[in-house]
Amino acid sequence: MNILINGKSHPLTSAKNLSDIVSAFCRESKHVITELNGTIVPSDQWKQTSLKDGDALELVTFVGGG
Amino acid sequence: MTDTPLVIAGKSFTSRFLLGTGKFKNKQDLSDSIIAGKSEIVTVALRRIDLERHEENILEYIPPHVTLLTNTSGARNAQEAVRIARLAKASGCGNWVKIEVINDSKYLLPDNQETIKATEILAAEGFVVLPYISPDLYTARALVKAGAATVMPLGSFIGSNQGLKTKEFIQVLINEIDLPIVVDAGIGAPSQAAEAMEMGAAAVLANTAVATAQNPAMLAHAFALAVEAGRMAYLSGLPLKHSIANASSPLTGFLYDNAPSN
Numbered sequence: 001m002n003i004l005i006n007g008k009s010h011p012l013t014s015a016k017n018l019s020d021i022v023s024a025f026c027r028e029s030k031h032v033i034t035e036l037n038g039t040i041v042p043s044d045q046w047k048q049t050s051l052k053d054g055d056a057l058e059l060v061t062f063v064g065g066g
Numbered sequence: 067m068t069d070t071p072l073v074i075a076g077k078s079f080t081s082r083f084l085l086g087t088g089k090f091k092n093k094q095d096l097s098d099s100i101i102a103g104k105s106e107i108v109t110v111a112l113r114r115i116d117l118e119r120h121e122e123n124i125l126e127y128i129p130p131h132v133t134l135l136t137n138t139s140g141a142r143n144a145q146e147a148v149r150i151a152r153l154a155k156a157s158g159c160g161n162w163v164k165i166e167v168i169n170d171s172k173y174l175l176p177d178n179q180e181t182i183k184a185t186e187i188l189a190a191e192g193f194v195v196l197p198y199i200s201p202d203l204y205t206a207r208a209l210v211k212a213g214a215a216t217v218m219p220l221g222s223f224i225g226s227n228q229g230l231k232t233k234e235f236i237q238v239l240i241n242e243i244d245l246p247i248v249v250d251a252g253i254g255a256p257s258q259a260a261e262a263m264e265m266g267a268a269a270v271l272a273n274t275a276v277a278t279a280q281n282p283a284m285l286a287h288a289f290a291l292a293v294e295a296g297r298m299a300y301l302s303g304l305p306l307k308h309s310i311a312n313a314s315s316p317l318t319g320f321l322y323d324n325a326p327s328n
Contacts, residue, residue: 006114027120033112033157040156058114060153062125064096065111065137066086066224066251066273 001053012051019046026059033060069301072269074107074246075162075194075215077133081106082263083293084135084248085286086273093127095282100129103276103286109135109164112150125159135196137164144183151188163188164218165197174224178205182212189213198250201235206243217243218271220251221262225274227254230261240266256285256292263296264304 002009005025018041022029034041035058041049051057071078085105090096100108108128128134136154141147144167151163165188167180181197182205189195194215199205201219209217219236222228229252230236240247246268253259259270270293279285 006117008117025117026115028123031123031125031157031159032115033153035153040152042156043158059117060112061115061123062110062134062136062154062157062159063113064087064090064124064277065109065139066088066271 001051003051003054004056006057006059016051017047018049018051018057021051021057022046022059026061031061034058035060069297072246074196079106079133079269080104081290081293082269082297083259083286083290084108084250084269084271085276086271087124087128087277088273089277090282091277093122093124096124096277097127097129098283099276099286100132102283103290105132105286105290107133107135107162109137109271109273111137111139112154113140133162134159135162135164136160137166137198138184139166139168141165141167141184142169143167143177144180144187147180147184148187151184151193152191155193161192162194162196165195175200176220178202181205182208185209185214186212196248201232201239203235203238203242206239206245210243210245214245216246216248216268218248218250221249221258222252224251226252227275228252229254229258233261233265236262236267237265256288259289260292260296260299263293264299266300269293 002011022032026032037056072082081104083103083105084107085103086109087096138147138150147165147167155161165181165184167177168174176198178199185195185197196216197209197214198218206217222231248269249262249267250271253272254275262270276282276286
């Protein structure tokens with residue numbers, strides 16, 4: 001299956017939960033915020049949140065800004 | 067000097083110098099500048115994680131006692147600003163948000179109408195909302211009604227270092243709005259920050275000037291001193307300007323009785 005992460009398509013070989021995805025794609029999960037198909041998913045729900053083909057996931061974090 | 071703390075949404079701050087965290091060449095400079103500038107509120111932004119490059123997170127370089135103020139930069143309308151604010155809150159890093167709605171890429175001027183809309187929504191959700199605006203009395207009044215915690219008028223264009231081009235309009239807000247007025251954007255030198263504080267601004271926010279200085283921490287320190295000096299001058303009851311001379315020495319002649327004839 002394919003999911004869209006930050007606007008780019010990524011193939012996933014097996015069904016994974018959101019926690020696995022964050023671990024695979026982010027250096028550390030500490031300040032990562034996730035939005036799945038437009039809905040914010042709090043980090044305590046990552047493990048219970050499974051992904052399906054065509055899902056759109058946003059992984060965002062803090063950067064410098066004025 | 068006896069001064070009351072800066073109070074925003076019930077939280078007290080000793081420092082009246084807010085620092086932005088954009089454009090720093092390296093994160094150690096940022097960390098040093100926060101300390102040297104004694105800033106207790108710093109702004110950050112939210113962006114998509116770059117999955118190709120693993121960068122260190124900026125939050126690791128911000129001391130834990132500092133209040134984080136997430137800006138909604140990148141938002142082009144109220145809806146996008148609300149989305150960014152909710153994402154920031156989901157991080158668990160607090161609910162303080164600087165509303166910044168910009169849809170003009172040349173002047174980067176804030177959209178006051180959309181900012182009011184976003185403030186209404188987010189204040190109702192319990193966010194501490196610090197809206198960034200072009201200084202305008204009606205907008206500021208609407209923001210008070212909407213539940214804003216401060217009003218943040220721009221001094222001049224973002225990153226322009228031009229200082230208080232909007233001085234008279236900011237003064238109107240200071241005189242008329244019963245919320246802390248935090249002067250934001252365009253503050254390029256400590257003298258400009260002092261000027262804003264002398265007018266009665268509650269605080270000043272700087273970013274570009276500090277971040278792009280050769281020695282950011284030294285300039286942050288200079289800003290902190292200037293903000294403090296300007297605040298002290300304001301509290302002292304700064305005398306009015308006069309259009310003619312007003313002698314500061316006795317006007318009798320040195321050895322003779324007559325004052326100068328002109």
